[in-house]
Amino acid sequence: MKEKKIKDAVKKTYSEIASRENQCCCSSPCCGDDALSAAVAAGYLLEELGNVPEEAAMGLGCGNPTAIAALKEGEMVVDLGAGAGLDVFLASRRVGPKGKVIGVDMTEEMVKKANKLTETHGYDNVEFRLGEIENLPLEDESADVIISNCVINLSPDKGRVFREAYRVLRPGGRLAVSDIVSEEPLPAELRQDMEAWATCVGGALEQKEYLNKIGEAGFKEVKVSCSREFYVEVEPGENMCQLRSITVEAHKPQN
Numbered sequence: 001m002k003e004k005k006i007k008d009a010v011k012k013t014y015s016e017i018a019s020r021e022n023q024c025c026c027s028s029p030c031c032g033d034d035a036l037s038a039a040v041a042a043g044y045l046l047e048e049l050g051n052v053p054e055e056a057a058m059g060l061g062c063g064n065p066t067a068i069a070a071l072k073e074g075e076m077v078v079d080l081g082a083g084a085g086l087d088v089f090l091a092s093r094r095v096g097p098k099g100k101v102i103g104v105d106m107t108e109e110m111v112k113k114a115n116k117l118t119e120t121h122g123y124d125n126v127e128f129r130l131g132e133i134e135n136l137p138l139e140d141e142s143a144d145v146i147i148s149n150c151v152i153n154l155s156p157d158k159g160r161v162f163r164e165a166y167r168v169l170r171p172g173g174r175l176a177v178s179d180i181v182s183e184e185p186l187p188a189e190l191r192q193d194m195e196a197w198a199t200c201v202g203g204a205l206e207q208k209e210y211l212n213k214i215g216e217a218g219f220k221e222v223k224v225s226c227s228r229e230f231y232v233e234v235e236p237g238e239n240m241c242q243l244r245s246i247t248v249e250a251h252k253p254q255n
Contacts, residue, residue: 003156006197007132010154011107013198017058018084018109035059039086042178043067043226043247052089053117061149062200062245063178066090068225070174074098075144078168080133080161080177081105081151085114085126091147092126102143103128104136134160141170148177150245153203158210162217166252175219175250181207183229183242190232190241201232204243211248219250 038059039049049057066087071077071094079088082103091101105111105128114128131137133148134157146165155161165175182204196202205213207224214222226247231240 005194006154006156006203007106009194009198013195014083014107015109017060018107018113042245048090051093052086053121055113056084056086056089056117058084058086061086061178062180063149063226063247065147065149065176065178065247066094068247068249069145069147069176071095071145072099076142077101077145077147078136078138078143079103080136080146080148080165081154082114082128083107083110083151085117085128087147087149088114088126088128089117089121089123091145092123095125097125100125100127102126102138104131104133104138106130106132134164136164136168138168140167143168143173144170145174145176147175148179150178150180150200152177153180153200153205154197156203158203158205159213159216162214162219166217166219169252171252171255173252175214175252176247178226178245178247179210180204181210181244181246183207183244187241201243207244207246210246214248214250218252220253222248222250225249 035058039057042061043064060083073096075095077091082088082105085103088101088103111128111130118126129137152158152161180200190196190202193202211222224246228245231242
């Protein structure tokens with residue numbers, strides 16, 4: 001029941017965001033005055049943002065996983081929780097016409113928005129699919145790289161997300177994800193707050209636990225390549241809770 005409640009809250013929030021312009025996730029460390037400044041604060045370059053549809057940069061990320069994914073021409077890339085498609089469109093330029101990028105998102109409004117941008121801007125190597133990241137609509141060993149940006153923290157079952165990522169990756173495949181983690185266990189008030197879950201805070205695991213779940217799924221060479229701390233209020237005017245935005249790399253072993 002709690003899992004359904006969390007997913008319903010997340011869907012509702014991002015359905016509303018998809019219908020608005022210039023909306024950023026204000027609990028994220030990358031939040032700025034507008035979506036563009038939020039994207040820059042998260043680690044995107046203005047030059048690369050200028051090469052993708054403006055509407056795709058919604059300021060919802062906490063990092064730039066495509067910057068460390070070392071994408072190559074011809075690769076197959078999957079983006080978990082693709083939203084309006086910013087990272088998908090960035091990745092599509094790097095893998096070229098012989099490659100392909102698939103974005104998966106559970107919010108129907110986001111998928112519709114991303115598909116409209118794909119059609120309007122003529123992306124031929126991009127596809128968006130409606131689905132949950134705990135049950136990816138993809139075949140076994142079908143992807144070279146999996147990326148994700150500030151989305152896995154929204155899932156009530158992160159271990160299953162990483163197991164699904166492992167299943168979908170080919171042997172030797174790579175994982176590059178940006179996400180929110182905590183320095184210590186979150187207060188119960190945040191864990192039980194559906195708004196906190198939907199704004200990338202309530203579902204944050206401790207960093208050690210988060211990294212352990214990646215390893216438990218079978219990934220090797222798990223490392224944090226980028227880390228930034230920030231704070232949120234547990235209650236207005238009360239103690240602050242320390243969180244961290246991290247970007248993680250990992251590899252699926254060769255057979």
